[in-house]
Amino acid sequence: MENKDRTLGEGIARQELQLIFIIDNSGSMEGEKIGAVNNAIRDVMSMMPEVQEDTADATIKISALKFSDEAKWVYSEPQTVNEFKWKDLKSEGGTNLSSAYDELAKWLCKKEKGGKMPDIGGVAPILILMTDGMPTSYDWENHLAILKHKGWFKVALKYALAIGIDTDEAMDVLRKFTGNPETVLKVYTAEALRKVIKVIAVTASKVKSNSASAGYGGALGASNNDVAKNEIAEKLDDIQDVEW
Amino acid sequence: MEKIAKQKLNVIVLVDCSKSMQGERIAQVNRALREIKTHLIEMQGENANVDFYVSVITFSTAAYFLNGERCKGVEDFDFKDIKGGGWSNLHLAYEKLGELLKKESKGGIMPDFGGVAPIVLLMTDGHPTKYPLTEEMAALKKLPWFRVALKYGIAIELNDERTKKVLREFVDGNGDVVDCYDAKLLERIIKIIVLTASKLKSTATSVQAGNTIVQQTQMQVQQALQVVEDWEW
Amino acid sequence: MRFRKNDTITIDEKERLVVEDFLGDGGQGEVYLVSRGGEKYALKVYKNEESADFRYNLKNNIDRGAPSEAFLWPKALLDFDDGKIGYLMDLRPKNYASFVSYLTGKNKFRSKQVLLRWCIELCTAFKRLHELGYSYQDLNDGSFFFDPDTGDLLICDNDNVTADKKNLGILGKMRYMAPEIVRGEQMPDMHSDRFSLAVILFMALCLGNPYEGERLKEYDIIDEDAEYEIFGEKPVFVYHKTDRSNRPIRGYHTSVLRRWAYIPLYVKEAFHRTFVDGLQDRENERTTELEWLKVLTKYRDELIACPYCGHEYIVGFSEKKKYDVCPLCGKETKKFCTLHIGRNAVVLDLGKKLYKNHVDKYSARYNQAVGIVVANKNNPALWGIKLMLPEGVEIKDGENNVKMVTGSGVVPIVSNLKIKFNENIIGEIR
Incomplete structure (x- = not known):
C-alpha cells in the first residue's frame, strides 16, 4: 500500500514516522500485566488506520521489540498500519533491558549503516517502552548510555508506560529512559495510548513540516523537538480524563 | 412476545402402581409429581435452552398414559392422582415407552431433528409379573432415543436382586439405580433425580475440564442423595 | 445444604455472619443471604475443596477490586474450618432481571434504544476487564442481568476471572464457548472471551x-x-456470506429471521468477522470491545422511532436500501435533522441523546449523556438539544450569526446550524 519507493520522486514524498513499542515480556510481567499490554496494543492497532488517515503528511510505520532473556524484533522491518498484526506475547524469562537497548541502538541507525531509519529526511520516531521496571540485567544503565549517543534516540519522543509499578526504584528505570518524568505515564487504556500516539504523530509531523531547516542528521531538530514536546505536553494535560 | 427458539426436553416417568404401591408409596409419588410440575415451570423460565415436556406411564395389570395424554408441555400438564391396584406388568410399560421414543413423523413424541436426550425415570417396588424381559428390553435398545436417554431406576423398599437386575439393565450405565429404603423418602428421591437432571440439562452449566454433562449429573444426584434427609428444594 | 436459616457462622472469631435465607445452587457452590453487622450480603460457599491456585486468584481479585460498577465483584474471602472457601458479595438489586428471562420472553427491554445501551455497557465492562489484563473465561447467558427501564448492566459469577492466559480448570459453557476451546486446542483467554461476547451480543x-x-x-x-461438531469441529455461522448451508430454520428460528433483517450492515459485518474470519485467526479477526463500541454507538445514533406505530428502526445511512417506510406499519419515514459531528451522524429524533464520546473522541464514557433532544413546551413542533455540559457551546446559523448557549441551555435544531463544542469538535445540523 505504502510501499512506493521514495526515491522515484513522484511529487512530495511523505515522511516516515516510526512508532516503536518496546515491550517487556519477562516472567515478572506474567498475569494481568502482560494481558493488559497485549490488549492495549491490539486496541491501539485497531485505531491506527484512523490516525493514519488524519496524519496526511507522514506514513506511520510500526515496529515492536520484545525483551525477556533476550530482545527480539517482532517484525524484522517496520510495518505499515495495515500490515502490522499483533500476536499475543507470553511472559517468561528474565528482564534483559540491556539487550533491548542494544537492539534499539542498532535499529536507530541509518539504513546505509545497517539500521532501519531513513537515510535522508524522516520524522523523529516515537518510542514507547512498556515495562514493570524490574530489569534483571544490572548493567542496563551502561547500555542506555550508549543508546543515548544515537542521534535518533536523542530526538525521539520517548514515552514509558508504567505497568503495575508502585516503587520509586522501578519508576526510576522508566524516568531514565525518557529523560523526563513527565513522559512516564501510568495510564494505559487504549484511548489514552491512542491519544498519546495521535497527539505525537500529528503534532510531530506538523512541527516538522513547518520547520525550514533540518537539524540533526536530517531529522527533526532538537529545538523543534522541544516545540513538539511542549505542544504535546499541553495537549496531554487532560489525559487523566480518559481514566475513570 | 418474541423469544429464542428452544429445544424440547422430554421427562418421562414410569410409575409402578400395582397393589403393593397403594397407600403411602403412591401418595409420595403423587406429591412428588405435583411439585415437580411447579419447579419445572419455574426452571423453564430460567433457562434459554429447553422447554420441558412431561409424559407419565402408569403400569399395573395394564399400562396407560396418565390422563390418556402421551406428552404435554409442562405448563399444560394436568396432573391427576395415580391410584394403585393390580399386577406389575412392566413389559407393557416398556411397550408404551417404545411408542414414545420415536420421531414425531414416525408416530412418537421425539422431535424430527435437534432433540435433547430425554430423562426417563422408572420406579417399582416389586418384581415384574413377566420375567425375564429379554425381548422387550431388546426392542427398546434398538431405539436410538432410548440409548441416549438419561435413565434412572428407583427400587422402592426392595431387596429382590432379580428386580434390581431388571433396573440395571434398563439404565444400562447411562444413569443410575437408586435404592429407596424408606418409602417416606420416595418423594424427595424422585424430586432430586428429576430436578437435578433437568436443571443440569437445561442450564448446561459451565464445563470443567474433563467432565461430561452426564457425569456431572450423576455426581450431583449422588451428592444430593447422600444428604437426602436434609435435602430441600 | 451446608447452612440453615438462622445459623450463625463464625470465622476466626472475628467474622460473624447470620444466615437469613438460601438463595440458590449454582453448581459450583451454594448461595445464601446473610447479614453481617446489620448489612446484608450474598454468601457463596464452594461445595468442593478448591485448589490453592483458585483461592489465591480469588483473593487477588478481591484485593484488586472490581473493574467497574457493572461487576458484582467478590468482596471478602472466607476460609471455613473444613478447608472449604467462600466469599461475600453485594446482593443483586431488585430492579435487575436476568438476561435469560429476556431470551425466554419473560422480561424485555423498554426499547431498542435501551437494549443498545445495555449492549454498550456490556462492551464497556469487558473492555475495562481486558484493559486490566483479566480474562473472564466463562461468558454465558447466566451471568448477565439488566434493568429493563434503563439498560443498566450487572455481571455476576465473577469467580472465574483470572489474569489472561491463566486457567483454573473452567472451560465455559457449550454454545458460548469458542470453537478452539470446544476442540480442546486452547484454554480460555481474552480471545475466547471476545468470541463469547459476540455470541451474547x-x-x-x-x-x-x-x-x-x-x-x-x-x-x-x-x-x-x-x-x-456444531460448535467445535465445523461451526458455520447462520449468516455466512457464501456458505448458506446453515441458515436459520423457517418456522423455528423465527426471531432470528425477523430481527437480522433490520440489523445495520456494519453490525452484521462485525458479527461476520468474529463468527467466520475469527474462526481461523482468533487473535486478529475477532471484533474487539472497542470495535463493537464503535458500531453499536453508531447503531444507536441512527435509530429512529416511527411516529405512527413507535417501532424503532434505523435510517440506514450505509445500507444498500434506504428505509423509506417503517418496516412494521409501512407508513412513510419521518424526515429528521441529523447532527454531523466528527465521524458520527446522530439522527435528532425526540429523546435522542448525545454522549460524551460524541464531543470527545478519546472518551470512554459511551453512556454518559451530554445532551438530549427535547420539544419546546409551548410549541411542540420546535425541537432543540438540551445540553448537559459543564461549559457552554458556540452556535452559528446559516447566516453566520454567532451566539453562545450555556452548558444547560437548549440548542435549536435547524438546518445549517453549526455547534462548536470545543476547538476541535464542531458539529453541523443538516
Whole structure:
C-alpha cells in the first residue's frame, strides 16, 4: 500500500514516522500485566488506520521489540498500519533491558549503516517502552548510555508506560529512559495510548513540516523537538480524563 | 412476545402402581409429581435452552398414559392422582415407552431433528409379573432415543436382586439405580433425580475440564442423595 | 445444604455472619443471604475443596477490586474450618432481571434504544476487564442481568476471572464457548472471551444462537458429539456470506429471521468477522470491545422511532436500501435533522441523546449523556438539544450569526446550524 519507493520522486514524498513499542515480556510481567499490554496494543492497532488517515503528511510505520532473556524484533522491518498484526506475547524469562537497548541502538541507525531509519529526511520516531521496571540485567544503565549517543534516540519522543509499578526504584528505570518524568505515564487504556500516539504523530509531523531547516542528521531538530514536546505536553494535560 | 427458539426436553416417568404401591408409596409419588410440575415451570423460565415436556406411564395389570395424554408441555400438564391396584406388568410399560421414543413423523413424541436426550425415570417396588424381559428390553435398545436417554431406576423398599437386575439393565450405565429404603423418602428421591437432571440439562452449566454433562449429573444426584434427609428444594 | 436459616457462622472469631435465607445452587457452590453487622450480603460457599491456585486468584481479585460498577465483584474471602472457601458479595438489586428471562420472553427491554445501551455497557465492562489484563473465561447467558427501564448492566459469577492466559480448570459453557476451546486446542483467554461476547451480543440483538440453523436437521439428537461438531469441529455461522448451508430454520428460528433483517450492515459485518474470519485467526479477526463500541454507538445514533406505530428502526445511512417506510406499519419515514459531528451522524429524533464520546473522541464514557433532544413546551413542533455540559457551546446559523448557549441551555435544531463544542469538535445540523 505504502510501499512506493521514495526515491522515484513522484511529487512530495511523505515522511516516515516510526512508532516503536518496546515491550517487556519477562516472567515478572506474567498475569494481568502482560494481558493488559497485549490488549492495549491490539486496541491501539485497531485505531491506527484512523490516525493514519488524519496524519496526511507522514506514513506511520510500526515496529515492536520484545525483551525477556533476550530482545527480539517482532517484525524484522517496520510495518505499515495495515500490515502490522499483533500476536499475543507470553511472559517468561528474565528482564534483559540491556539487550533491548542494544537492539534499539542498532535499529536507530541509518539504513546505509545497517539500521532501519531513513537515510535522508524522516520524522523523529516515537518510542514507547512498556515495562514493570524490574530489569534483571544490572548493567542496563551502561547500555542506555550508549543508546543515548544515537542521534535518533536523542530526538525521539520517548514515552514509558508504567505497568503495575508502585516503587520509586522501578519508576526510576522508566524516568531514565525518557529523560523526563513527565513522559512516564501510568495510564494505559487504549484511548489514552491512542491519544498519546495521535497527539505525537500529528503534532510531530506538523512541527516538522513547518520547520525550514533540518537539524540533526536530517531529522527533526532538537529545538523543534522541544516545540513538539511542549505542544504535546499541553495537549496531554487532560489525559487523566480518559481514566475513570 | 418474541423469544429464542428452544429445544424440547422430554421427562418421562414410569410409575409402578400395582397393589403393593397403594397407600403411602403412591401418595409420595403423587406429591412428588405435583411439585415437580411447579419447579419445572419455574426452571423453564430460567433457562434459554429447553422447554420441558412431561409424559407419565402408569403400569399395573395394564399400562396407560396418565390422563390418556402421551406428552404435554409442562405448563399444560394436568396432573391427576395415580391410584394403585393390580399386577406389575412392566413389559407393557416398556411397550408404551417404545411408542414414545420415536420421531414425531414416525408416530412418537421425539422431535424430527435437534432433540435433547430425554430423562426417563422408572420406579417399582416389586418384581415384574413377566420375567425375564429379554425381548422387550431388546426392542427398546434398538431405539436410538432410548440409548441416549438419561435413565434412572428407583427400587422402592426392595431387596429382590432379580428386580434390581431388571433396573440395571434398563439404565444400562447411562444413569443410575437408586435404592429407596424408606418409602417416606420416595418423594424427595424422585424430586432430586428429576430436578437435578433437568436443571443440569437445561442450564448446561459451565464445563470443567474433563467432565461430561452426564457425569456431572450423576455426581450431583449422588451428592444430593447422600444428604437426602436434609435435602430441600 | 451446608447452612440453615438462622445459623450463625463464625470465622476466626472475628467474622460473624447470620444466615437469613438460601438463595440458590449454582453448581459450583451454594448461595445464601446473610447479614453481617446489620448489612446484608450474598454468601457463596464452594461445595468442593478448591485448589490453592483458585483461592489465591480469588483473593487477588478481591484485593484488586472490581473493574467497574457493572461487576458484582467478590468482596471478602472466607476460609471455613473444613478447608472449604467462600466469599461475600453485594446482593443483586431488585430492579435487575436476568438476561435469560429476556431470551425466554419473560422480561424485555423498554426499547431498542435501551437494549443498545445495555449492549454498550456490556462492551464497556469487558473492555475495562481486558484493559486490566483479566480474562473472564466463562461468558454465558447466566451471568448477565439488566434493568429493563434503563439498560443498566450487572455481571455476576465473577469467580472465574483470572489474569489472561491463566486457567483454573473452567472451560465455559457449550454454545458460548469458542470453537478452539470446544476442540480442546486452547484454554480460555481474552480471545475466547471476545468470541463469547459476540455470541451474547448476537443473542441480545437477534434472539438466537449464531451457529444453530438448518444443520441441526442433520442430527436427530443434540448430544455432546453433535455439539462438538456444531460448535467445535465445523461451526458455520447462520449468516455466512457464501456458505448458506446453515441458515436459520423457517418456522423455528423465527426471531432470528425477523430481527437480522433490520440489523445495520456494519453490525452484521462485525458479527461476520468474529463468527467466520475469527474462526481461523482468533487473535486478529475477532471484533474487539472497542470495535463493537464503535458500531453499536453508531447503531444507536441512527435509530429512529416511527411516529405512527413507535417501532424503532434505523435510517440506514450505509445500507444498500434506504428505509423509506417503517418496516412494521409501512407508513412513510419521518424526515429528521441529523447532527454531523466528527465521524458520527446522530439522527435528532425526540429523546435522542448525545454522549460524551460524541464531543470527545478519546472518551470512554459511551453512556454518559451530554445532551438530549427535547420539544419546546409551548410549541411542540420546535425541537432543540438540551445540553448537559459543564461549559457552554458556540452556535452559528446559516447566516453566520454567532451566539453562545450555556452548558444547560437548549440548542435549536435547524438546518445549517453549526455547534462548536470545543476547538476541535464542531458539529453541523443538516
